Amino acid sequence: MDTEFSLLFDEIIQLWNLAKLQFQNLLLPSRLWQLAILAGLVILVVLLNAWAQPRMREWMRGLENRPKWQLRLLLTVNRRLKLIFFTAGVWIALWIMRGITSFPSRSYILSLAASLALAWLAVVFAARLVRNPMVRTIVRWGLWIYVTLYLLGITDEVGRALDQVAFEMGSFRLSVLTLVQAAILIAVLFTLARIVSSSSAEQIRRNEAISPSMRVLAVKVMQILLYGAAFFIGLKAVGVDLTGLAVLSGAIGVGLGFGLQKVVSNLVSGVIILLDKSIKPGDVISLGDTFGWINTLGARYASITTRDGKEYLIPNEDLITGQVVNWSHSNNFVRLDIYFGTAYGDDPHLVRKIAIEAASGVERVLTTRPAVCHIVGFGDSSVDYILRFWITDPVGGLTNIRGNVYLALWDAFQEHGISIPFPQREVRVMNDAVQVETRALD
Structure with a gap:
């Protein structure tokens, strides 16, 4: 352990000395001129962005009938106008400086800034392939840090320093460098898995030979396999021992099984x-x-x-x-029942005929499967009927079609003089009994 700490300390001292040397080089007159050019360029970029960004957004609001990918690309460009202007400006300044002088040291800072700006801009657009916002942010910042260290030429030193910070248990060793490499590689593999999954899922959904439920199942299984393979390939590629991970994941799985029974039940x-x-x-x-x-x-x-x-x-x-x-498991045929009653003075044969004709004339009611009407009982105030009819579009609603049939019955009964009875109550006041009771009290 002491040896690892000493190695880590040596790497940090080496990086510090390298940083001091680079800072001393920045104080040279030729380097100061380049820093002044960059500072002026930054001020120009800020002013240019303040003028161009709102005008571009106003132009984007007027766009219609454009594909989503074009609008997303334009939005990304609008958000990164400063970086785009800076990249273009620093490359122009570099070409002018190289045309003026042939000494590489007099354009070194500009060359480094131009390379960094172009790399950062490429990372911005490459990270758009990652759909998840949180993962996209992690990938973008991770790539920014990596390309910066690479262009500065200190990836080996930083890598050795990160490798010294490690967790060890027996023969198992996990360093920060390994975690960073695994995260970057898994993010890249996940992006490729998403691209393959999206294109394959679209083809599966267009395949009419497969039932809708099997299409959903095939897409889910394919996504699980692709993302699972990307995860384990990423870990294996950076040297993580999957044997120990399998034992650990088994223990975690048992614990989660008790705590997430409902979730597992819903998945199954x-x-x-x-x-x-x-x-x-x-x-x-x-x-x-x-x-x-x-x-x-x-x-x-x-x-x-x-x-x-x-x-x-x-x-x-x-x-x-x-x-x-x-309602549409094996077929789309749905039978609906409605109940009504008519007065005892109305002919039940005529009532049944009128009810069937009224239901058959309503839109959405099938005529290929005729409606039927039956007497179901003799009530206190009415003869009770049931009217049955069929539809094939339950997605269009059930309450509305019942209401339309009731309305058609009402119109048909009004036209033919058929009445719909309702209970009536009579209240009689016995005046004689009240007078007799009053006299008794006197």
Whole structure:
């Protein structure tokens, strides 16, 4: 341990001496002139950016019908206008300086600044391939630091210093350098995995020969395999022993299994749903008081949109253990029932005929599967009927079609003089009994 600390101390002293030497070189007259040029260029860039950035944003607001990737690229350019202007300006200054003098030392600072600015600008646009904002920020800053150290020529010294800071347990050794290399490599592999996954997923979704549920399952399995392979390949490439990691991950998995039972249950339920094809994207289902159609099937939940525009995230476990009504599981035919009553003085044969004709004339009601009407009982005030009809578009709503059929019945009954009775009550006041009671009290 003492040896490692001494090596680390030596590396830090070497870096400090190198930094002091570079600072002393900056005090040379030729270097000071180059620093003055860079300072003036920075002031010019700030002024130019203050003029150009708002005007570019105003121009971008007027763009219509442009692909999203173009708008994102323009937004990135707008945010990095300072760096773009500085890169262009420092390269112009470098070319002018090299045209004036042939001594490399008189353009060394400008050459270094131009190389750094161009590398930083390339990192900005390369990092846009990473979709996750947090990971993108980590990748961008990591690459900025690496290219800066590389162009300064101190990557070996910094690498040796980081390698001295390590955690050791038996034969297992994990240094900061290893962690940094693993993070960078895994981020790159994850980006490549995302690109491959996105292109492959799009092809799978367009394949009509595969059922919707199997498309979702195939995309999920492919994503798990690609990202898992990227993670383990990245660790193996930087020399991490995966045997010890497997034992550690097994212990962590047991602990998480007890604490995340619901999460695991939802994951397993999601796989079961995709395999047995009980529900799939586009199906119309009702679960309890929730009625709507399925937008997506996720690893943990299903997204259901109702008729009023609300989006419910139903855990997959509820879809497995609860009673789910799938209105479009095997086919889209749905039978609806409505109840009504008419007066005893109306002909029931005529009532049934009028009710069937009224329902058949409503839009969305099928005529290929005729509606039927039956007497279901003799009530206190009315003869009770049930009217049954079929539709094929439950996604269009159930309450609205029932309301339209009721309205058609009302119009048809009014036209044919058929009445819809309602309970009536009579209250009689017995005046004689009240007078007799009053006399008795006197």
